[in-house]
Amino acid sequence: MSNPSNHPIVPPLKDCVHRAQELLRACVHCGFCNATCPTYILTGDEREGPRGRLYLMKDLLAGTTPGADLEPLSHCLSCRSCETTCPAGVHYSEILDTVREHTEGERSRTERALDRLSIAALSARRPLAAIMGGVRRLRPFIPQALKQRVLGSTEGLEWPVARHARRVGLLVGCVQPALRPDLDIKAALVLDRLGISAQRVGPGCCGALPFHLHAHDEGRSTALATLAWAKTGDWEGFTSTASGCTAFLKDYPRLFQDTKAAGGAQAFAATVTDIAAWIDPAHLPRLSERQRHRIAWHAPCSLQHALKEAGRVEIILRALGHTLVPVADSALCCGSAGPYSLRHPRWATALGRRKWQSLTGADPEMVVTANIGCQQHLAHHGDRPIHHWLDLVYDALTNPDKADRG
Template structure:
């Protein structure tokens, strides 16, 4: 695809990157076959190829319209198209550039601006989010269904391990996960503890940056990222083996740190080192497979459906690890039809695009139920909460299942 960038973006980092990505696109349309919004809406402009054309027009100086903003807003950023693309088009990075251009040129309606500002200020701030979530859980039966769907029931808390081990790994606690699903972090630490690895959480580390980044608050997102690097860096210098991610949405963003801070001389090298150390928990545990087989025993759950989050299979290009590990532990893992498609959660998407989001959720649940599981497991807090709100089948993080299987 030939491009002729407009003056406002020519010879800028975003312009150079957009130009490089656009030139890789050969208009083949393979991406439309795996795009959830194109499948639902049937509009070329609600598929990756159409959105690429819209972004190309913008960076070449065409008027930026509210219609363009709407089509880009509808994108889940699931990056399924990247897995499909034979030309290696990095669509996820391109659409973020496109969204930045739109935000600079098109004023949103007041209601949208207020909602997006509230989400960007509230969700990443655990000092605000945690007490609000606890209050919501306390009065959950009284909440309207739409709000109740966003508030997972409170669970009995697991005990955090206290043993010290020579092997140490950092873990990002996250911003919403500690209050929504705290046992995911604890289960991760308990499994690693059983394998002789100490889990360290840097309390100064907070949101990975994804929420503000995808809402268009780029400078604030970069501040979140720098704060995490500052919190982690003493532990990196002390020799931690890895930075463990158990929320694949966070992992996908942290793996972009080097790219996001490539122009920051104070943080570029540190960001590259953070990316080198970052691994999803499903990438770490295969090293310990034999030990886990010896330490675990079969429980009542023996058949699960696995929903691989888009941020794991497309964003991080990590596939097969969860299925292989659970199978080795004696669990029958069933993948639903179209397991490559998004469940509709996509961070704040379910709040900003509820009709599309819940349609995708219901489609995903129909396919998950079709494999007749006792339990649905996934690898991202947003997907788990989104799916659980629409089914009576328990939905949990797969690491919680592994922890449950540990012998006493």
Template sequence: MQTKLADFIKNTPEGQEADAILRSCVHCGFCLATCPTYQLLGDELDSPRGRIYLMKQVLEGYPVTQKTQHHLDQCLTCRACETTCPSGVRYGRLLDIGRSVIHKNVKRGIRESGIRYLLNKTLPHRYLFKSLFKMGQFCRPLLPAKLKKLVPSRIQSIREWPVKKHRRAMLILDGCVQPELSPNINIATAYVLDKLGISLIKAEKAGCCGALSYHLDAQQDGMNYMRRNIDAWWSFIDNDKKDAQPIEAIAITASGCGVTVKEYGHLLRHDPVYAEKAAQISALAKDISEILATETDNLIAHLEKSGSRHKMKLAFHSPCTLQHGMQIRGVIEKILGIAGFTLCSVKDAHLCCGSAGTYSILQPKLSQQLLKEKIMNLSVEKPDQLITANIGCLMHLKSGTSLPVRHWIEILDEILSNDSPK
């Protein structure tokens, strides 16, 4: 694609990156077939190809309008188009750059700005979110039916974190909302790795990965969260500390966080203080499925030792951040197959469930349409439970079905503990 970027961005790092991405697009249209919003709306401007054209205009200095902002807002950032694209167009990164420029030039309405501000100031702040969540539990009887499903009256009692006792060690990202909404996920992960001879360590000062703010018109806030996590982890992985226990990886159980932490090195590459550290953090970041995929023999041995195989039928929803963002496909399914589970086939498994971070709040109509379609496709073969690999998807799916919805690592933990999944 021919480009002629405007002077305001042409010689900036973002402009040079955007220019290279735009030039890689040949407008073939393959992306239209896998874009959820184009399938729902049938509007070229709500497809990756159409949005790329809109962003090209913005970066070339054409007037920025609310219409352009509207079409970019309706994008889920699911990145299914990247999986489909034969030219390797990095659409997600172009969208970050385009949205940032538009945010500086188009003023949002008071209501919309207020919602985004509140989301940015509450969700990434773990302890503030915890207080609000407790308040929601207290007021649960007064909430509408849909909200009641998202605010459980009680959280299942959890075990204590296993005592550190192994020579092998990994860090874990606790995140912001997951410790309150589903605290068993990371604890189950700690016990699974404990059985495989790996101690899992929490860095107390680490928190939100930065993705929520970064995609809410608050990119600097998001990058500050990234820097805070790097600082929190660095004391554990600093190679200059001779007495430090080697950290093999940073285990991440929310794929939405994983795809972001893996991009720290790129997003902070121009930061003179954090660039090198961020690159090392990204290299260490692993989705828990990637870690267990390298421990298959060890895992099989423990499954045989537990003597447990379960024939429960599961329907797996692969989050977009897992299959498109990190390009991890078939790994979790293989692990669950080894554990003896039967996995349902899922039609249109590549399509988004509609959660997409805060998308379900900011674009409820489109989000609910996608949720309804996803639940229908997951339920065709009558599974016993739905499973996924991201807290956002988990909570969103829960709101649309009466079936149990859980993180897949919790199921594996129960099998290794020789307990029947409930």
């Protein structure tokens, strides 16, 4: 799909540029955001922080710097930590998305080819699932250090029959079902115990993968397919077990501003919440002393900065009886950031190492997170287990004896 200004679902680029220029005016150049920007902290380079990037984006939108170096924009993790910090409420990520679309023609052929390759490889759900299934069968022979990256056996797990009046649509996703095919089933079983039937919805990818790899219109088409799915049943709301996907669903209105899909996207997004919002901590069991753990909680950026739903999972983990240890610099990205770790492995590794030090500083028994990307990215440190928080809730509800995961 090209970007003709009269396409019914593609907002005219000139309108987006105009809006981004308006949004840029909110920035007062105070630089507070630099203090919580992972790439600025890594490099100490103003160009690699949000304020420097905003200056660059202003010039790019004005067209005053043809041939400008776009590398600092490519290094941005889209973690949105700067948005949380900014006292002026600058919508950094919306400006960045527009600039990336606006400057698409200036990127090299190699970069574009790499993006296409990443999209093709990561969105090929069936082949990816088949490969991971094969690797999973070899798990007993895999070195201990790599075992945490090969998870997700569905043995003994079955999706529960929809028997409750309350129903939630659980987005299928693309990469997660291959890496953790058990997680959605466990989520459905947890919700079933709490009186809510979860049903699989959507065409697969939510659109985040192509959109964040510069295939903006492909991302919109995929989002449109999800919106069409959302109308085929009677669901109270929508969620997913990967906070990165949930955050993108919540952002659909931005993708379709001033188009005929805008109303539908807004109505849909209003029903999207993080999956923790569906779990009432008051209905969870309190684990015995032996089953409780000292946990370092890693809130993915998509949860704390994009969805702004930090705090819910912590309440759930404490309701089970676990203790959460303090984590320094908890607002900082771990470096996973979707396909970022593939495109910028050196930066991603440096950020992952730094994050692991923060997470393990108070010597927790385990690390717990909410996004498969973060879980996989941090898993290779291997000196202690890392789980999705839903694993712990599932164990507590179905088999507390197994809850002893330490």
